[in-house]
Amino acid sequence: MLTRIAQITTRYPRAILLTAAALAILCGLFGATVAGHLKSAGFTSPDAESSQAARLLADNFDGAAPNYVLLVSSPSGVDAPAAKAVGLHLTEVLRARADVKGVQSYWTAPPTVASALRSTGGKDALVFAYLTGDDNQSQRAAGELTEQLAGTTDGVTVRQSGIAAVFHDVNSQITHDLAVAEGVAIPVSLVVLVLVFGSLIAAALPLTVGIFAILTTLAILRMFTQITDVSIYALNMTTAMSLALAIDYSLFIVSRYREELANGLDPAPATVRAVQTAGRTVLYSALTVALSLAVLSIFDIYFLRSFAYAGVAVVAAAAAAAIVILPAALVLLGHRVNSLDIRVPLRRMFGRSAPGPVTPLNPERSRWYRMVTWVSGHAVPVAIVLTAFFLALGSPFLSVKFGYPDDRVLPTSAASRQVGDVLRAEFPAANSGNNTTVVLDGYHGGPGPIGEYAKGLSRADGVSAVLSSAGVFVKGARMGGGPPGMANGTGEYLTVATQVDPFSPAGGAQLRELRAVPAPAQALFGGGAAVNADALDSLAKRLPLAIALIALATFAVLFLFTGSVVLPVKAILLNTLSLAAAFGAMIWVFQDGHLSGVLGFTAVGYMTPTMPILMFCLAFGMSMDYEVFLLSRIREEWLASGRVVDGVLVRTAQDNVHALAVGVAKTGRIFTAAAVLMAIVMGAMITSKVSFLQLMGLGLTLTVLADATLIRTMLAPALMKLMGTANWWAPAPLARLHARIGLREHDDPEPAAPVPAGRG
Template sequence: MLGRRWAVLTVVVGAMLLGGLWGSGVLDRLSQGGDIDPSSEAALVDELLAEHFGIRSPDIIAIYRAPDGKTVDDIGPAVSARLAEVDRGLLAEPIEDYWSATGPIRSLLRSGDESTALAVVFVAGSESERIASFTELEPQLTVPGVSTELSGFSAIADEVNKESKRDLVVAEMVSLPVTLLVLVLVFGGLVGAAIPVAIGALSMLGALAALRLLSMFLEVSVFSVNIASLLGLGMAIDYGLFIVSRYREELAAGAGTDEAVTATMASAGRTVAFSAVLLLCAFAGTLVFPQQMLKSLGFGAMAAVALAAVLSLTALPALLAILGPRIDALTWRRGAFERGEARAQRFWGALATAVMRRPVVIAVTIVTVLLLLTLPLLGTRFGDVDHTALPPGNETRTTVEQLTAQFPIASSGATVVIRGEDGAPPDDAAVTEVIGAVGATDGVQQAITVGTADGMVAVRAVLDDPDRSVAAVDTVRRLDEIEAPAGTELLLGGITALSVDSVNSVLHYLPVMIAVMVIATLVLMFFAFGSIVLPIKAVLMAALSLGATFGILTWIFYDGHLTGLLNVTPGPLISGMVVLIIAMVFGLSTDYEVFLISRMVEARRAGATTEEAVRIGAAKTGRVVTAAATLLILVTGAFTLSDLSVMRFIGVGMIVALIIDATVVRMLLVPALVKLMGEANWWAPASMVRLRERVNVH
């Protein structure tokens, strides 16, 4: 490859640029949904209501307010005339509004003081098409001279999409120059610093192309673009940092350009490839979930990591071969990198030596503190994304909250479908009993029969609290406990029930995901290092980091500490984002473990004792691991600049996890434990050693 360095670089860069141009189209194909389990009971109820009763949740709810001193009847002619002009091609069915409605529903579409009335809009097309149609329908539903506000799924989704796009631009504008500045300080020069950033920028472009391709086969979450783009940037910068650092180390040792590139890729390049495989296995765990959102987040993250690794193993060595010693061009202080590296090696080596003098005290202290930090997690609850993902004071969020308070009928509430066990219609006594039980449930305002069709009866429970709120979730759980009368079956649906079923589904599949990650890590690390002890220790270290991270996140986002500073509303941890953080933190934790242990193993193979190997490993990797974690904190920490609480949750989670893992765990706890276990670190059963030899892993 070195002989075709220009060709390799040209092809790879050209492919990423073209891919990024094509991939930018994914921004118009994003989904706000995909967070439900399609096999859940609530999803089945949604299908039954749509197919047999013709009932589904509205996409847009238009709220019209009369001027002071007037009523909704006074603004009726203007609103009706405007609604008559709405493009019918965008609608799935005619608009239902107060002025054209008849029967009991009419009074439900008007406020008690007659100052406000509603129009309910059902939009045609797939989910992404319905969201896209909102921008066309918004001006058509707005009545000149009449206060108009829009709420509903499409309005919230459109606002979240806009916020997400703004967040990505802000994050890129902040993270790229800041990471470049940090790398200049690390390398002491502009050229060496610019290389990882350039690879990171190419990874971001490639991630867009991967997501555009993915959108052709499944729904791509609105959060996927931000996560995949910034994860690709962060991992490419990290990988570039490791490879460029090793390359400069080889040059400083007297190697020629080609020799230095070859040696670098045989050592740091191999470690990067292995690290990427570990991260891919971690994100592959997200594919076990039935929710399309989690699958798209997982695929997007996998594509980002794979691209970061491929670019680091192709374009980066080609660029290093082209630059040669000129990688030190535009150095602001000659020898700064080498002097900084020497100081760092002395510091980290001395720290490891100090840790190994008191391994028991340090290990027990750190483990105890991390376990104490985990304790808040025991009292947490999990939830789903709703309008509170938008910041307090956001116009769309405020409209949703006012609508729910003024028009309880506007919330989805919960729906109980009653059907006979043998396909026969339920008898009247059973239906009456169920309606009474639903209406008597704590948290239910009233129970309304909304339809009878094909031997089934649908009963709507109007809830006291907003959809998906903690109180509404508790009410839905109580409704789920209602016993079905003899000969009948009860099915529970509605937005809150969908949320409850989705969270239950995530918790059900979470152990499977963890098992996939753990087994893959144990197997891969054993074949890499020939020890069964080191992989087990790596998994336990990742578990400690995760526990402490989620304990702190619970303390902040659920218990409500610091939420004023972050401008978010306290509430349950979003289950989908919890899954994503588990995959990211577990993967990065084992990633940093690999970089540290790889240097220890190199030292062992060169004849060092366990203590010497620990000191050498810490000395050689301390600076680069800390720098890598710092850079990743800067990149993923850009999520905290988002106005969306779910993105801030990820940003804070990654900052906390990286600080804990890359410093406390990796540079203090790991050396202490390796010292305590001594030669046992390198142990594996004889049968496994023979298996590894047969596979010919070196």
């Protein structure tokens, strides 16, 4: 297949490049508006109990759980004429809109409710509302209302918050952050590529393919919004991933092409050979990354599913661009791919002579060869020390705590974040983000049982008050009449006010205590703590299956690639080790709050649970990028090694060590450069102002760099040295299976069984 693709691209290069240019323009135009069609929610299942409770509140109780909050602040106090006029105006504007329900404000609410809508300091008051529609509609309405109502008038300041406003601000922030990240990643990547290749022409090729992949990604995301919900967070991740993978894959192919030119091949045969060899590596790499991302589709929350749909398509687009479009450019450029080598004038400027060549014909001159030779001679201590080092780095992950994201993922400069901080500090009874709502759907039993139930709920630890149709209860005592509208013909609901962070372990413990209180009817729990518990439960149920599928898919692909059952197991264990170290670093930085001042995020004491899962799937697949690239060259050397003894080709442990050293020597510079480039692209997300995108950027950067340096150049060679010829072993039935269906280059020699080190 790869040979046919290479032949087509070398025969019709101009037609392919013109088609690609037209496609890039169309994709850019179609995908330009994608940000407006993406959604910010999607962290919980629509079938979860908390989701059912939210729908019942929206449909039957005029949106009793508000998703839009306006904070009115006045230095003269909220009862001053100016503040009252602003508050009444806000209430009237909200009530006049058809897409707004359940408007309540300090100035119009009954006394029992109004006291909770006034801050403890008396200078802030609240207006609550529920914006109807799906996530996109409510967020769009929040943006329109904020633009219309927020600001300062006569010394009175109005700011917005609530889940709809928070997600609208997150949308805007991510769109801005994406432009900043790409503005950082693309020029820095070009500088690194120039340092790697020397030639400006060669350096521009991977970057051009990367830009094509970004435009294609935007169009792919836009297409998926037509048929399913897609998370706004996929915008940053998939565009970064498309740029990183496109540069990676192009780097492999351009490097192999230049190597084949140096070996004396003409441009067309060199292109064909590069596609057959490096292109094969690209296909395997793309397959492992795509399979890792596809596993995310088993989770029933669209935040993760959107990465599965879009991610697989993006990986396919990046690989196709590198295998089809890039070879067409290489054929047309020919030897000019090495033109504009800026290292020549720089050496003249500094009076430096050109270094001696390290070509594929003499890899023993490479420092990579010398390093692997040294590692092979000290394989046991290297393996022990590095394994202990990675386990130590991963140890903080043992104390991980998980929680749902709230407004604190935004920077303190965001208005919705500022209002959230005021709510937590000044409104102990009215912070709807902390409250738990209990829906008794279909209940018609009267106020008596409701009162007893509310008393029981109010005795739970950390509960400040329970509002019900039977009254307001504090620690088992009735303190007054309840607000109207909490009971109707469809059932009743109760609001449990608390100052406990709903996404913390204490919030989870409180929810379990509330659920243990006997209810007069089936009780559905909603609110932050319930959403958090439902999300964690849903993820935990599917996580073992996801890990098993990734391990199985990786094993199958690497077996088809190498014919060995030992190397896939080794790769899975090493990937897990590097990921554990990255996860430990993430706990230390983001959960425990180290470096929060440097990175500008707020540590809340727990991690967003979807992030480690997403990072695991992404990093696991991307780490296999370097594993496949490295193994491809080691395998080439291994298959070319050995000698004929009594008419049989045999290979020894010494052949294994030589194949290791030569394979790393031929690829070390390239996959290290690829890792640096991927780290630049992923690391650009650290500039984001949304904290868990910073987490993803830093986590993936550390994983990629650790994997391409300590893992692939030291720990992997040490283990492969210790395993000797057993690296290439498979049971006889699987060996025969690989001989029939294993994917190999057209000119691979027939595999021969290795012999123990003692023979020859």
